Amino acid sequence: xxxxxxxxxxxxxxxxxxxxxxxxxxxxxxxxxxxxxxxxxxxxxxxxxxxxxxxxxxxxxxxxxxxxxxxxxxxxxxxxxxxxxxxxxxxxxxxxxxxxxxxxxxxxxxxxxxxxxxxxxxxxxxxxxxxxxxxxxxxxxxxxxxxxxxxxxxxxxxxxxxxxxxxxxxxxxxxxxxxxxxxxxxxxxxxxxxxxxxxxxxxxxxxxxxxxxxxxxxxxxxxxxxxxxxxxxxxxxxxxxxxxxxxxxxxxxxxxxxxxxxxxxxxxxxxxxxxxxxxxxx
Ligand SMILES: NC(=O)c1ccc[n+]([C@@H]2O[C@H](COP(=O)([O-])OP(=O)(O)OC[C@H]3O[C@@H](n4cnc5c(N)ncnc54)[C@H](O)[C@@H]3O)[C@@H](O)[C@H]2O)c1
Numbered sequence: 465x466x467x468x469x470x471x472x473x474x475x476x477x478x479x480x481x482x483x484x485x486x487x488x489x490x491x492x493x494x495x496x497x498x499x500x501x502x503x504x505x506x507x508x509x510x511x512x513x514x515x516x517x518x519x520x521x522x523x524x525x526x527x528x529x530x531x532x533x534x535x536x537x538x539x540x541x542x543x544x545x546x547x548x549x550x551x552x553x554x555x556x557x558x559x560x561x562x563x564x565x566x567x568x569x570x571x572x573x574x575x576x577x578x579x580x581x582x583x584x585x586x587x588x589x590x591x592x593x594x595x596x597x598x599x600x601x602x603x604x605x606x607x608x609x610x611x612x613x614x615x616x617x618x619x620x621x622x623x624x625x626x627x628x629x630x631x632x633x634x635x636x637x638x639x640x641x642x643x644x645x646x647x648x649x650x651x652x653x654x655x656x657x658x659x660x661x662x663x664x665x666x667x668x669x670x671x672x673x674x675x676x677x678x679x680x681x682x683x684x685x686x687x688x689x690x691x692x693x694x695x696x697x698x699x700x701x702x703x704x705x706x707x708x709x710x711x712x713x714x715x716x717x718x719x720x721x722x723x724x725x726x727x728x729x730x731x732x733x734x735x736x737x738x739x740x741x742x743x744x745x746x
Contacts, residue, residue: 475726477502480553482545484536484596485563487514489672490615493714494560494721495519499527501722503558506549508534510563536563536592542599556603558725561596562615564589564674566637572680574633581636589640590647597651597662605658611725612651614664615717616644616736618744621666624705633681641666645736652734661733663724668712668740669701708741 481498485491487509499505499522507522509515512533519531530552534545549556565588568580597612604610619634620641645664652662669675679694679701689697702711720739723729738744 474500474502475728476558476722479503479557479725480506480549480555481558481560481725482506482508482549482556482596482600483560483562484508484534484592485510486518486560487511487531488518489674490667490670490714490717491560491562492518492521493716494562494615494718495529496522496525496527497715497718497722498558498560498725499525499529501726503725504528504553506530506532506545506556508532508545510535536561536596537587539595539599542595546599546603550603555607556600557610559596559600559604559610559612560615560721560725561593561612563592563596564615564640566674566677567633571633572677573684574681575685576632577634577636581633585636585640589637590643593644593647597647601651601655601658601660604660605655608659610655610658610660611729612655612660612662613721613724614644614648614662615721616648616664616666617641618666618668618738618740620645620736621738621744621746624744630678631681631685633685634678648736649734656733661724661729663729663732663735663737665717665720665724666736666738666740666744667717668706668738668743669698670712670714670717671695671698672714702741705743706741707743710741712739712741 481503486495486507507519516531519529522529568584619638648664679697682689
């Protein structure tokens with residue numbers, strides 16, 4: 465993991481940030497880093513208890529945060545959250561559409577994708593991201609300023625060689641993440657005239673429930689990993705795939721988000737940045 469964010473300036477002091485899917489995993493790490501950098505963070509998740517717990521943790525550590533239940537597939541839910549935030553803080557400066565799923569229930573047992581996998585990855589990863597940006601961008605356009613940082617994946621880049629092919633069951637997820645990257649390009653073109661920057665971070669291999677599900681799938685469906693623990697599959701992926709041979713943490717992703725959300729990235733828009741220890745090179 466990179467140096468602690470505690471050494472970084474509070475360059476987001478006075479900003480208001482919304483992070484979706486921040487009840488756990490990468491979203492929670494992003495929320496913690498943005499709060500450390502001085503932003504007031506709105507922690508949203510479909511799991512209300514998890515959202516509140518992340519927010520309480522931030523507050524215990526001296527930050528400013530509040531937790532909300534928000535389902536990114538439901539525009540009304542997003543609009544209600546955005547209205548509450550604007551009523552309380554007067555604005556939203558930073559929006560991080562992070563909520564994501566790897567597949568529909570039962571994914572860990574599958575060797576192929578199902579219609580349900582397509583529907584769920586499309587609804588949450590793509591439409592959910594679009595819904596979030598559209599609800600928040602309407603407000604950012606009025607203020608003629610804002611930063612949107614989507615969370616895509618290195619899996620949305622060109623596929624790697626045969627040694628790391630993960631199986632057909634991951635195809636809907638990988639396609640959805642390629643869509644996140646293209647949406648970032650197109651939205652940046654669309655919103656540039658309103659002084660809104662749109663970028664995305666492509667995480668590499670982070671030990672969260674999504675990666676645990678991928679590892680469990682490998683154990684359940686391939687001879688190669690039969691009898692392994694999910695964590696052993698993950699550790700071997702880190703060693704095999706990453707030139708730097710280190711795992712990425714939720715905070716590592718948060719540091720890249722904080723950069724895109726800062727004034728230092730004022731001239732950067734429409735970009736996709738890998739945070740992946742070199743595992744995919746474009
Ligand atoms: N873990 C990795 O290695 C990795 C790699 C690349 C990209 N990503 C991306 O990072 C993001 C976060 O994933 P993670 O690894 O932290 O997984 P995670 O499963 O730990 O977290 C996902 C969060 O999204 C929430 N969520 C799911 N559906 C939602 C909905 N409809 N509305 C609101 N919230 C919802 C979940 O409750 C959960 O808190 C995802 O977009 C994922 O695709 C993860």
